[in-house]
Amino acid sequence: MWNRSAAPRVGVLVVTGVCLVLGVGCGAPEPETAGPTEAPAEAPAEAPTGGPTDGSAPLPPHRIIYQSLRGGEPIDVWVMNGDGSEPTNLTGNVYGRHPTAFPDGTRIAFRSDRDGNPEVYVMSADGAEPTNLTEHPASDANPSVSPDGATIVFDSDRDSRVEAAELESLTANPASEIYVMDADGSNLVRLTDNAFVDSHPWWSPDGRRIAFYSNRDNPDGEAQDLYVMDADGGNVTRLTDDPADDRYPSWSPDGTRITFTSDRDGNPEVYTMAADGSDPIRLTENDAPDNAPAWSPDGEWIVFASERDGSSEVYVMRVDGSEQTRLTSDGLPSTGNARWLPVDAGSR
Ligand SMILES: [Ca+2]
Ligand SMILES: [Ca+2]
Numbered sequence: 001m002w003n004r005s006a007a008p009r010v011g012v013l014v015v016t017g018v019c020l021v022l023g024v025g026c027g028a029p030e031p032e033t034a035g036p037t038e039a040p041a042e043a044p045a046e047a048p049t050g051g052p053t054d055g056s057a058p059l060p061p062h063r064i065i066y067q068s069l070r071g072g073e074p075i076d077v078w079v080m081n082g083d084g085s086e087p088t089n090l091t092g093n094v095y096g097r098h099p100t101a102f103p104d105g106t107r108i109a110f111r112s113d114r115d116g117n118p119e120v121y122v123m124s125a126d127g128a129e130p131t132n133l134t135e136h137p138a139s140d141a142n143p144s145v146s147p148d149g150a151t152i153v154f155d156s157d158r159d160s161r162v163e164a165a166e167l168e169s170l171t172a173n174p175a176s177e178i179y180v181m182d183a184d185g186s187n188l189v190r191l192t193d194n195a196f197v198d199s200h201p202w203w204s205p206d207g208r209r210i211a212f213y214s215n216r217d218n219p220d221g222e223a224q225d226l227y228v229m230d231a232d233g234g235n236v237t238r239l240t241d242d243p244a245d246d247r248y249p250s251w252s253p254d255g256t257r258i259t260f261t262s263d264r265d266g267n268p269e270v271y272t273m274a275a276d277g278s279d280p281i282r283l284t285e286n287d288a289p290d291n292a293p294a295w296s297p298d299g300e301w302i303v304f305a306s307e308r309d310g311s312s313e314v315y316v317m318r319v320d321g322s323e324q325t326r327l328t329s330d331g332l333p334s335t336g337n338a339r340w341l342p343v344d345a346g347s348r
């Protein structure tokens, strides 16, 4: 579908593909453009692997939270079993995206624009009691909960050095910085401070480090690289160093590896690498975007989004890339940003 040598605008196309799956996500704030009107011209004619699978293969024991427009506008946070069954809308047509679970599975942090701009919210795992933690007119998005459940990192452009008019013309927000706050929204601390993109922070399983992406070493371009820093923002270390776009890091539960998305082989694919950036391994290989992977709590699976079947859908695979299985059949452009709800399938 896409080829680096096909046209000079390929880079833009690839970035757009990433943004499509993530419902924008290419740095905050996200343009409010994702919707059914953007549905791919070629919706999946048939469902090659169906929605929920037929049960012939073992599937993840954990439930999965994700974003979808399957209930109509606005986009919402949904939960389903690890085999794709029982999809349930948790945010009730009020707006939710980028869900991420607390380690004990009792609560979910997510982004909602229900109050007029992107804010970080927390709700119970059943969708009850959504609470706005950020309450700030700037964009606050992409939360990740620390392993002890005590703090939440997220990105925001509240300290923007870039005029709003200029921001709207960009797909990556150079004003975004990474912040940490207590899980009740108190004690906000900024961890990065520069005029480049710093986005999509993700806690390491030991709670000591935070992975994220930034274009700080490629300030004139939108291609991001992956970095890791200490929990207090110190000791920033670059993990990837290539002209491609590397995004959306998520750690393995033992902390030894990181899964992420890169277009280094021509279009967005899912990779893993050692936590120090060495030993990259590509897990997907197709000409459509594969995006936003997340490692399962039991270490056995990676959930991700892919447009390989014409629309954006949620898939799972083994951590070696085998057993790639589609779980959703929404036929829409924005299904994705899937994460794990660390409770056993079937438990409520
Ligand atoms: Ca806000
Ligand atoms: Ca920055």
Ligand SMILES: [Ca+2]
Pocket (backbone or CB within 6 Å): 267, 268, 269, 284, 285, 286, 287, 288, 289, 290
């Ligand atoms: Ca791909």
